[in-house]
Amino acid sequence: MASAPQPQHLEPPERLVRTVSAWEGEAGRAWLAGLPERVADLLARWELRPERVLSPGGQISMVVLVRQADDTPATLKVGLVTDETRHEHAALARWDGRGAVRLLRAEPDAGALLLERLHSDVSLRSLPEQKAMLEACATLQRLWVPPGEGHPFVSVAEHTARLAAALRERRGQPYVPDEARALVDEALAVRDELCATAPGEAVLLHGDYHHGNVLAADRVPWLAIDPKPVAGEPAYDLAWLVRDRLETLVATPGSQSAARRRVAKLSDSLDVDRDRVRGWALFRAVEAGVWALAVGDRESGELHLEFATWL
Template identity: 60%
Template sequence: MSSVAITIPERLERNLRAWEGEPGAAWLAAAPTLVAGYLDRWHLTAERIVEPGGQISLVVYVRRADGTPAALKAGLLTVETAEEHAALAHWNGHSAVRMLDADPAHAVLLLERLHGDISLRSLPEAKANLEAASVLQRLWVEPPPDHPFRTVTAYAGSLRDLLRTRRDLPVCAAANALPLIDEALETSAALLASEPERFLLHGDFHHGNVLASDRAPWLAIDPKPLVGERAYDLAWLANDRMETLLGSPGPEAAVRRRLQRLADSVEVDRERLRGWTLFRAVEAGIWSLTVGDTTSAELFLEFAAHT
C-alpha cells in the first residue's frame, strides 16, 4: 500500500548491471512490481525509497499496519544472500538488526528500522574499530544444529578456484598482480589446511554494515553468513578505510599496526588474520578488475601488498 513510486536508486541499478549481468537486469525490471506485492501482502505503507540505499538491494522505509516503522529490503537472490534470513533469525536481534518477517525464496525481508544514515563510518577510525570489534564478538556464536550455512573452508575454496582461473586474465598481468595472486593462493591453502574453530560469522562485516539504532548503540546489517574461524570475518574489517591507511606516512607500518590492534582486541591469532586479510584483499582486488572497477582494484591490491 503506497502512493510512493517504487523507483530504483542509481547506485543499485549500476551495481547490479555491472556485477550480475542478465540476472541483475531482469531483477531490476521486476523489482517495482515485486516490492508493491509485498507492501500489500504484509499490509505496509511505504514512506520513501532509501537513497542511495544498499549496494545490491532495494530498501524502502515503511510503516506496519499498527504504525510501527520498519524497513522492507528486497534483493537479487544469490548464493551469498540466500541464508541472510537464517542468520538474522538465529541472532534474533542480538547485536544484529531484528527480522520481522521474511520470504527467503524471493530474498525479501521485513526488518526493524535503524538509523540508516548513521553508520560506524560516522566515527573516527579508532573509535569505529573498537565499536565494531565489540559488535563482532557478540555476533560470533555457536551455529545452530544442522545449520544451512556454508563453511569458510568451502566458500574460500571456491574463491581460490576463481582466483586461480582469473590469474590468467590479461588485466591481472597488466596490473602486475601475479605475485600477489600467487602469494594469496599459497597463504590461503595453508590456512585452509586447518580449521581451528567454528563460529557463525557475519561474512561481510565492515563499518558501513553497522548502523545506529534506538534499541542498542550499534547493530549489524546485511550478513552473508558463513561458519568458520573468526579471523576470516575480522579480515574484512581490517580492509576497511584502506585509503586512510594508504595515504598515511609509512603505510606498511600502519597496516601492520591495525592488524595487531584488531587481533589483540578480540584475541584472534595475528598471523591467521594477516593471511586472511591478504587473501580477501587480493580476491576483492582481482574481482574489481574483472568488473572494470580499477580504482577499487588498485586500493585493494596496494593494501594487500602492505599486509
C-alpha cells in the same frame, strides 16, 4: 464503500541499477525490471506503507523505509538472491537481535526481509577510527555464536574454495597486471594453509563485517546489518576491519605500518591469532582486487592489491 489501495510503484535507486547491471549482466537487468512489481506486491501483502526509498541504498538490494499496519517503523529490504545472500535471513534469525538488526518477517526465495528500523544514515563510519574500531569489536563479539544444529551456512573452507577457483581462472587474464600474479599465487597458498589448519569449532560469522555495515540503533547503540553468513573461524571476519576506510589509509603517511598495526590491535583485542588474521586479510584483499578488475573497476582493484602488499 472504500476503494482498495492502489499498488505502490517505487523505482530502484540509480546505484542499484548501475551495480546489478554491471555485475550480473542481462540476468541482473531482468531482475531489475521486475523489482518494482515485487516491492509493490510485498507492500500490499505485508500491509506496509512506504515512506521513502533509501538512496544510494544497497548495491544489490532495494531498501524502503516503511510503516507497518500498527504504524511501527520498519525497513523493507528486497535483494538479489545469490550464494552469499541466500541465508541472510537464517543468520538474522539465529542472532535474534543480539548484535544484529532484528528480523521481523522474511520470504527468502524472493530475497525479501522486513527488518527493525535502524538509523540508516549513521554508521560506525561517522565515528573517529579508534572509537569505531572499539565499537566494531564489541558488536562483532556478540555475533560469534554457534551456528546451531543442522544449520544451512556454508563453511569458510567451502566458500573460499569457490573464490579461489575463480581467482585461479582470472589470474592469467589481461586485466591482471603481470606484477600482481605472484601476489595472487601467495594469496592462494595462504588460503590453502589457513583452511588446512583451521582451529577449533566453527562459529557463525557475519562474512562482510566493516564499519559501513554497523548502524546506530535505539535499543542498543550499534547493530550489524547485511550479513553474508558463513561458518568458520573468527579470524576470517576480521579481514574487512583490517582494510576498513582503505581510501583514508592509503592517503596516510606510513600506510604499510598502519595496516600491520591494525592486524595486531584487532587480533589482540579479540584474542585471535595475528598470523591468521593477516592471512585472511591478504587472501580476501587479493580476491576482491582481482574481482574488481574483472568487472572493470580498476581503481578499486589496484587499491586492494596495493593494500595486500602491505600485509
